[in-house]
Structures are given as C-alpha cells and as structure tokens.
Amino acid sequence: MDKIIILDFGGQYCHLISRRIRDFGVCAEVMPSNTSSKVLQTDKTIKGIILSGGARSVYEKDAPKFDKEILNLLTPILGICYGHQLIAHLMGGKVVSEKFGEYGLMKLNIKNGEEILARLGKSKNVWMNHSDIVVRLPKSFMSIASTEHSKIAAYANNKQKIFGVQFHPEVSHTENGDQLLKNFVIDICQCKKSCTPTLVAQNLIKETREIIGNEKAIIGLSGGVDSSVAAALVEKAIGKKLIAVYVDTGLMRDGETKFIEETFRKKNLNLKVIRVEKQFFRALKGVSSPERKRKIIGRLFADIFRNIAKKERASFLIQGTIYSDRIESGLTQHSSKIKSHHNVGGLPKNLKMKLYEPLKDLYKDEVRKLAYDLDLPKKITIRQVFPGPGLAVRIIGKITPERVKIVRQAGKIIEEELRGTEFWKNIWMSFAVLLPIKSVGIQGDRRSYKYPIVVRVIESRDAMTANFSKIPFSILERISTRITNEIIEVNRVVYDITNKPPATMEWE
Numbered sequence: 001m002d003k004i005i006i007l008d009f010g011g012q013y014c015h016l017i018s019r020r021i022r023d024f025g026v027c028a029e030v031m032p033s034n035t036s037s038k039v040l041q042t043d044k045t046i047k048g049i050i051l052s053g054g055a056r057s058v059y060e061k062d063a064p065k066f067d068k069e070i071l072n073l074l075t076p077i078l079g080i081c082y083g084h085q086l087i088a089h090l091m092g093g094k095v096v097s098e099k100f101g102e103y104g105l106m107k108l109n110i111k112n113g114e115e116i117l118a119r120l121g122k123s124k125n126v127w128m129n130h131s132d133i134v135v136r137l138p139k140s141f142m143s144i145a146s147t148e149h150s151k152i153a154a155y156a157n158n159k160q161k162i163f164g165v166q167f168h169p170e171v172s173h174t175e176n177g178d179q180l181l182k183n184f185v186i187d188i189c190q191c192k193k194s195c196t197p198t199l200v201a202q203n204l205i206k207e208t209r210e211i212i213g214n215e216k217a218i219i220g221l222s223g224g225v226d227s228s229v230a231a232a233l234v235e236k237a238i239g240k241k242l243i244a245v246y247v248d249t250g251l252m253r254d255g256e257t258k259f260i261e262e263t264f265r266k267k268n269l270n271l272k273v274i275r276v277e278k279q280f281f282r283a284l285k286g287v288s289s290p291e292r293k294r295k296i297i298g299r300l301f302a303d304i305f306r307n308i309a310k311k312e313r314a315s316f317l318i319q320g321t322i323y324s325d326r327i328e329s330g331l332t333q334h335s336s337k338i339k340s341h342h343n344v345g346g347l348p349k350n351l352k353m354k355l356y357e358p359l360k361d362l363y364k365d366e367v368r369k370l371a372y373d374l375d376l377p378k379k380i381t382i383r384q385v386f387p388g389p390g391l392a393v394r395i396i397g398k399i400t401p402e403r404v405k406i407v408r409q410a411g412k413i414i415e416e417e418l419r420g421t422e423f424w425k426n427i428w429m430s431f432a433v434l435l436p437i438k439s440v441g442i443q444g445d446r447r448s449y450k451y452p453i454v455v456r457v458i459e460s461r462d463a464m465t466a467n468f469s470k471i472p473f474s475i476l477e478r479i480s481t482r483i484t485n486e487i488i489e490v491n492r493v494v495y496d497i498t499n500k501p502p503a504t505m506e507w508e
C-alpha cells in the first residue's frame with residue numbers, strides 16, 4: 001500500500017498530520033525524526049515524506065536529529081513549521097529568530113496557487129505557532145505565499161518536489177488545510193487511496209500472523225471497543241491459539257461481567273473469566289496516589305496474565321492499546337507523561353512475555369470503524385469507553401468496597417438518564433466520580449453529612465481533546481434527584497464543566 005511517512009520533530013500536532021491523511025484514505029505512519037535515509041529508501045511503498053513541526057530552533061544544540069541525505073532521496077517532501085525551517089536551513093537558505101512570533105490565525109497571501117497551494121484561492125486564514133522564520137531561500141526555491149510578518153510563509157522547489165509551509169495545515173483552524181495536504185499526498189506524491197478499514201484490518205491480520213506465527217497468545221479483554229477489536233483481529237489471524245482473559249477486578253461497571261460472558265461466549269474466543277475482587281481490594285487498601293493505584297493495578301494484571309500464559313504455554317500478550325493511551329503515557333518520542341495508562345505505562349518491565357499491540361497507531365474513532373468492518377456486535381461498537389483501571393480512578397483517595405458501590409450506582413443512574421436522549425450519540429463518556437470529602441445537607445428535616453458525587457459528561461472525537469457536554473439543566477436535575485434519593489451515602493451532586501485540556505477526562 002502507498003504510504004506517507006511523517007518524521008516527528010516533537011510538534012504537538014505531529015500525529016494529527018497522519019490522522020488527516022488517513023481520513024482521506026491514504027496510509028500514513030509517524031516515524032522518529034532521526035530515521036535514516038537508508039531505512040526510508042528501502043521501503044518502496046513510501047511515496048512522500050513530511051517533516052513535522054517542533055518546539056526547537058534549527059540552531060539549538062539539542063535540536064532533534066535528522067539525516068540530511070533524506071533531502072536527496074527524490075521522494076516528494078513537505079516541511080511544516082519547524083520542518084519548513086529545517087529544509088531551508090539545510091539546503092543553503094537562512095532562518096532567523098524573531099523577537100515576536102506569529103501565534104494563532106494569520107492571513108496568508110497566496111502568490112502562486114499551483115501544485116502545493118492549488119485550489120486554495122488568493123488568501124486564507126492559517127494557523128501559525130512559531131518565532132523563527134525563513135528569510136532567505138536556497139537556490140532554485142521560490143516563495144509562493146507570505147503573511148504580514150513573513151515574506152516566505154510557503155515555498156516550493158517544483159523540480160525537486162520539495163515544499164515548505166510555515167503554518168499548520170493539519171490544524172482544523174487553518175482554512176482549507178485538508179486541501180493543501182491532499183494536494184501533496186494525492187497530486188504530488190500520487191498516492192493511491194488504499195487505507196480503508198477493510199484493508200487496514202487485512203493488513204493487521206497479516207502482520208499478526210507474521211509476528212505471532214505458530215505461538216499462542218493471550219489477550220486482556222475488558223469489554224471495551226479497543227480490546228474487543230484487538231481480540232477479533234487476532235482471532236482471525238491465529239484462531240484457537242488466542243485465549244481471551246477477562247479479569248473481574250471488583251472495579252468494573254454495573255453488570256459488566258455478565259455482559260462480557262453473554263457477548264463473548266457466543267464468539268469464537270476461548271474466554272476465561274477470572275474473579276479476583278478480593279486480591280485487588282487487598283492490594284489497593286489505603287492507597288490514594290493516582291499513579292500508585294495505576295501501577296498496582298498494572299502489576300496485578302501482569303501477574304494474572306503471566307500465570308495464565310505459563311499454564312497455557314502462551315508467549316504473547318496482546319493489548320488493545322491505542323495511540324492516545326501511548327501519547328498520554330509518555331511513550332512516544334517527544335511526549336510528556338500525563339498518566340500511566342495501565343495497559344501501557346502501568347505494566348511492569350519484567351513481563352516475561354512478548355507484547356503485541358495491533359492498534360497502537362490508531363485513534364478511537366478509527367478503531368470503531370474497524371469494529372464495524374469486523375462485524376462486532378453493535379452493543380460493543382457503540383459502547384462508552386471504560387478505563388483499564390476501572391472505577392479505581394473514579395474514586396479520589398482511598399478505595400473501599402463501599403465507595404466502589406456508590407460510584408458504580410451513580411454511574412449507572414447517569415447512563416440511564418442520558419441513554420435515549422438526543423445527546424447520547426455525541427457523548428464519549430458519562431460517569432460519576434466520588435470525592436473523599438463530606439458536606440452538610442438536609443434530608444427528611446435532618447442534618448446529613450455525606451459524600452458529593454461529580455457528574456462528568458464528555459464529548460470528544462479522538463480522546464486527545466474533549467469538551468464537557470452542554471446537556472440541559474432538566475436532565476442534570478433528574479440525575480441529581482435520583483442520585484441523592486437512591487444512594488443513601490450521597491447528599492450533593494455537582495457537574496464538571498472543564499474541558500480537556502486543561503483537565504483530563506478521568507479525574508485520575
């Protein structure tokens with residue numbers, strides 16, 4: 001399959017570039033900025049290379065490493081922001097640091113609307129985020145667009161097919177940014193559209209067969225869409241050599257274990273249901289730190305998987321890790337650690353199993369498309385996401401069976417009240433969080449001193465950013481009344497009105 005490589009110079013939007021390209025049906029893969037030209041040269045499916053943005057200046061000593069030979073590969077190249085400056089710098093142009101940068105929307109005046117800027121018109125609003133600018137171009141390059149502050153906001157070397165844009169076409173604020181990326185990928189690189197869910201699934205099945213071969217594998221099945229898709233894919237590749245393990249930690253949603261048993265017993269999976277509620281409560285007793293909770297849970301999961309793997313002689317552990325889990329766990333080249341997603345950063349190093357994560361480069365909505373393509377039951381495909389560490393990260397402070405019961409029941413009420421409303425289809429997650437404090441209330445003419453529940457309802461496309469849902473007060477009021485009436489330990493309900501960023505979706 002034709003593909004575009006994006007070299008990651010650490011820009012916060014780097015992975016979005018691959019996302020945009022896949023959205024119009026072309027395969028795209030992010031690789032480290034220091035990938036060698038030899039590696040890229042030997043892969044004949046690579047039709048174009050994009051150098052991403054990044055926070056550094058080309059003059060900084062610890063700027064990301066880059067193999068200059070890549071510029072001589074005769075493969076079309078597009079530099080974005082830092083990539084635009086780097087190409088100019090390495091090919092004989094000049095980059096300078098400006099006292100004042102360009103941040104936010106800027107008017108782009110297009111001088112030469114061909115090739116990379118074709119079909120963009122005369123001027124466009126574009127998203128800028130830089131302080132360095134290109135002030136002199138290498139030989140045979142021409143400036144094709146400018147802004148008030150930058151004479152060379154885009155350049156082209158049409159003969160060598162090397163282009164640069166100072167702005168970010170991948171960011172949705174840039175008007176017609178998709179068109180610019182399409183010009184590069186479809187017209188200039190001539191990529192065929194072969195990145196359909198069916199082909200992605202076929203490729204992943206093939207890759208799985210190659211990697212696992214005749215060995216046995218186990219998969220941690222949580223019932224969420226990610227692990228279900230990973231299980232379905234791997235089962236298609238290795239059949240009965242896959243053992244699916246569902247661990248009932250005692251921290252699951254209401255009715256979860258029954259749901260999993262009913263849904264997956266019918267599928268062709270060897271399903272093992274392990275009930276270890278007591279073990280989890282014992283290990284988590286007295287623990288308040290969110291990262292410690294995640295690490296303890298990760299270690300317990302690993303112990304369980306290791307024991308089953310030993311008994312079954314399985315050498316691979318499959319996980320349904322997706323891209324946003326990895327980036328938040330700080331596992332991509334330049335990402336900082338937000339939290340140890342238990343299926344990535346939470347797993348101990350001495351796993352003694354080979355780890356395979358077929359969905360590691362996909363976003364949630366891409367995984368859902370795969371779920372449809374693999375014919376997974378609709379109740380799995382449209383399910384709300386549920387975090388691996390379960391209700392443990394929805395109870396702030398210490399975890400007790402009483403608190404788990406409260407948060408589980410409150411979550412069930414929230415879901416029941418939202419399901420069936422017009423808002424339901426846009427909701428990524430709706431859940432309850434229990435705070436480890438108490439406040440005064442009045443119930444039945446008496447003073448009460450009880451827990452508050454936070455209602456969190458979130459809308460998101462890909463988990464990287466999210467907005468709190470603007471559901472009407474009437475629904476919130478019903479939720480509040482039901483929670484305070486039906487859960488004896490709660491006398492107050494609050495609504496979380498924070499987006500991501502600055503908050504994350506979960507509270508821990």
Ligand code: XMP
Pocket residue numbers: 325328339340341342343385386387388389429463500503504505506507508
């Ligand atoms: P945050 O809270 O990081 O959550 O904004 C983004 C999405 O990821 C889910 N999440 C997890 N999923 N293991 C998982 O499989 C984890 O450790 C984990 N932590 C958060 C979260 O529910 C949300 O949908």
